[in-house]
Amino acid sequence: MKTILVIDDSPTIRASVEFAVKPIGMEVKQAENGKKGLEAFSSLNSSGAELGLVIVDVNMPEMDGITFIKEFRKSDKFTPVLVLTTESEEDKIKEGKCVGASGWMIKPFKPADLVAVVEKLVR
């Protein structure tokens, strides 16, 4: 069983991600900002869960998505990180790309689209 870590300050987004990927057999771990995300990541690690994908929002209180990716990549090189943005924010995508994001997705998304992306990315 693979776990997807969803980091977004919007509970709706987190819930809809969970709703979308549960049917394809993914565990979902939620966190509401970058900092909480890092904590969730280390607790996942120590519990021995297999992290398959990180989905992270850009604009969040306490720690934004870009900073999160920077920190995250220090201890995990290979797990794909998907950046969620509200519209096609070119500069944010570029920034995320530089620090180690693997792809991006624009909110709002259709559950089916998310599933398709997740199925490809999760390793």
Next chain:
Amino acid sequence: MSESGIIEIFQNEAREILDNIENDLVVLEETKSSEVVNRLFRYYHTLKGSSGIAGFTSISEFTHSLESCLDLVRSGKISITEDLISILLQSTDWIRGTLFEGGIGEKYDTIKNDIFTRLEVIRSGEALPVSVVADKIRYYRIKAAFAENIFEFGIDPLIVMEDLFESGEVVENFVDRRKLSMLSKLDPEKCYFSWRVVVKTAKSIDKIKEVFLFVLDNNEIIIEDITSEYVENLDEKRGEKKLGDILVNKGIVTERELEDVLNEQQKENKKIGEIIVEKGFATPKDLNTALGIQDDIKKKIESNTVRVDTMKLDNLMNLLGEIVIGQASLNRISEALDEEQGYRLKNALYGLDRITREFQEQIMSIRMIPIGPTFDQFKRFVRDMSKQIGKDIRLDINGKDTELDKTVIERISDPLKHMIRNSIDHGIETSEERMNCGKDSQSVISLNAYHQEGSVFIEIKDDGRGLNYEKIRAKAIAKNIISKDDEVSEEKLKSFIFLPAFSTSDSVSDLSGRGVGMDVVKSNIDALRGTIEIDSIKGKGTTVRIKLPLTLAIIDGMLFRVGNSTYIVPLLSIVESIQPKKDDVKTIKGKGEVVLVRGEYVSLIRLYDFFSTSADHTNPWESLLIIVETNGERLALMIDDLIGQQQIVIKSLDSYITQSSAISGATILGDGSVALIIDIHGLMSGLKNEKVIE
């Protein structure tokens, strides 16, 4: 013109059209080019018309429905699928059958109905939206060399490539895997593959770039629009360029304006004429004049060729032979004249000789036709064969323009086909085997023709498994050609392939291994006075190289005398001439008379005996022997005297004059006497048959 005359003419025309159709169908499957569709449409149209006139109403009706089907393809209402191509190919078979084999009866009706039903399915099936017009299709070339550390960004380049493959139809896919090392030395966390892909799609270049959005910066991704390179309508393109030139030449448009227009055209994909008028560089009237000129040029090119019956060419060649003979007799006369007159005649003859040679070259060049169509006919053959046995094979054709004597071309087709079949059947591995040895799953057979040193070379090359020398060795041992302990070089092993009934294939498949083997190929090539050699690297592939003379009508021959008769042997087959010692001539049981030549016993042929004439000497050690060779076997021909070498124009003998396979033709000498040309190959096989009878 009689009715049978019309039918014959139509049959010839139809044969040509059907050949063209088959070629184009195969091309169409690969390229999906609209130009080819148009051409095919025209072929069916012509065929429909001519068959109606020639009284083949069934063919006319049949082609009518094919034509209307092509029309649907042309308008984009049905798409070009493998299925469609197969049906169309099958329909050419039907037409052929009807045309040349009578084609009446249930079998043909069943096939016809089957074709119609399948066509109907295609027609009613996928009706593509008409909006997908071919014009908007673009070709992009994408070079993607990913950064070595791309995996560390959580990016899998394979996903990116998958997205790219989904963005359109991939026309070319080349994967560079050279950086990959063997597993024990591999750092598996790095990226080694890079791609060069051509995608055909209606999407904009931005959409393609989007696929690479996340890998663009630290990787080497180059995306180019190469539609113009891939443009189907090449002829029209060329024509349009000419149109621009004409306008510049006429002073209507300046060169700079033309450049402007050409740039514009790249962007807008309009006709040049339209843009020129739009921009006000020329009036529509000017344009029409220029178009008229362009048309004239085209027509001129078309009407510059004349069809000539090959019989006439052969006659011309014969007549030329007579001229050469006439010259030779004049030369003899000049010898008999007194010094001054003889000198003057010789001088005049010298000039005549030069002109005759040039004349000869010109006639030869008319007989020369390009090998292209012969090569092209294998496209379908390879396609069908490879589909049948489930191998993925591409046929690569080079040197289409290489010209050969018409007779050679006619006779080379079957041997080539046999060797291609060999490649497909034995040489090329299955996709799985290829994958396992790190080869591209698609294999390539390439045909190549070129001129070198006054000969024509034809190569058939495959990238298959190469010759299996161990297997050949085992077979040779089993056939008692060599013994178990013999050290035999690969070179020698290769030559065994050409021995009669020597085949290494394990099973008799549908394709090859039925009767004809490489020995037949070899004797066909021999008959054309050519040679054949094989290069093979295990695991890399096999190259068969055929060397052929430019022409069959003229040979370099050696003239010699036996008694009162003169004979000719092709210079190529002569190894040496010797005067044997008495002790070297022996009679061996089962082999007949032999002579020891350089430590090897060679069969001795008393030519005066063979041709039932007389000779100056009947003892071999008093006469001369010429050693000739063919297929690696030698013969000693017993003759009286060598006369000299000469270019010989061969005249074929009617079969009632000679039934002997030892004589390949005759020529008339300068003094008017006839000399027979000895066919060494025929002579040798004739002797073998005799021995069998004994």
Next chain:
Amino acid sequence: MKELFFSKDAGIKNIKQLKNDILSAIEEDSEVILNLSNQRRLDLSSVQVICSARIEAKQRKKIFKVSGMNNEIIKQFEICGYMKKGGEK
């Protein structure tokens, strides 16, 4: 002959293990078959390792084959230039 199953996902995270598993299998046996029937997809790193294993096996005059590929994996091999449509093994 040894048939090798890779229990984890064939992907970048486990690629070192995949490499080592294949390598030791090739060392032990003259013929190794990697059965991919438990894999849904591959990533580029695993395709590279499989390709590299072929080179390794060939140099050691051994056999390395792949079996049990689903359509998606066959397509992935195609993209990497290994198989054409129709995708026989």
